[in-house]
Amino acid sequence: MADMKTITAEEFKQHNSKDSLWVLLHGKVYDVTKFLDEHPGGDEVILAEKGTDATEAFEDVGHSDEARALLPDMQIGVFSGDMKAGASAAATEAMAAGHHVNKPPQTSVISYLLPLAFLGAYLAYRFYLSQQ
Ligand code: HEM
Structure with missing residues (x-):
């Protein structure tokens, strides 16, 4: 794992089909193409996370230590990009375009x-009273 490839968002998003599927978990990129058919949760749930950060979906399932032990063999690189977990593409684009999504x-x-x-x-009233 000494020299892990750095993978950009553009490159990552190109591997978005059953023929070549990369998954992003905790900032690391995994090639799960061969694993798809073996996934106990089915290939569709993983395909649904294509081109996006799958960390939340992966953690929500509460994958076992056995499941996590499979990951190192599939890792192909580390993700380098500005894709935020949970941020919608539209929100990310809006921010990139300089629009503030949350206005102060x-x-x-x-x-x-x-x-x-x-x-x-009040002060005028006090002054008025003091004059009586
Ligand atoms: C890419 C790496 C992944 C690996 C190595 C992996 C591995 C596994 C394994 C071994 C199981 C069996 C239960 C367990 O041991 O926890 C499992 C179950 C499951 N996985 Fe994944 N998984 C991956 C990604 C995902 C993703 C991205 C999703 C998206 C939602 C997902 C959804 C599920 C679901 C729903 C189950 C439960 C299946 C059931 O109980 O019937 N997995 N996974």
């Missing part, structure tokens, strides 16, 4: 002018 809340002028107005009214 806007502080309106009224939110600090209103307390100031109340303070002013």
Whole structure:
């Protein structure tokens, strides 16, 4: 494992069929093409994760230590890319295009002018009382 290949998102996404299927788990890339037919969970669940980060799906199943022991033999490289786990392609594209998906809340002028107005009214009232 000394010189693991670095795999880009573009390269990773090209291996997205039964003829050649790569899976991304915990930042590592696995060639599962030959394993597909042997997978106890069936080939379809793995194919459903093609071209995306399968870490969450893999962990949600609660794979056994035996399942994890199969991984090192299938590893072909480490993933180097900006594909975020769980982030939808649309959200990632929107961010890349410079659009903020989550806008910061806007502080309106009224939110600090209103307390100031109340303070002013109170002080004026106190002044008025002191003059009686
Ligand atoms: C790529 C590496 C993977 C390996 C080596 C692997 C291996 C295994 C193994 C050995 C089992 C039998 C139960 C166990 O020992 O935990 C299993 C079950 C299962 N796997 Fe995977 N798996 C992989 C990826 C995935 C992915 C990406 C999914 C996506 C959801 C998935 C879904 C399932 C499901 C649903 C079962 C349960 C099958 C059942 O209980 O009927 N696996 N897997």
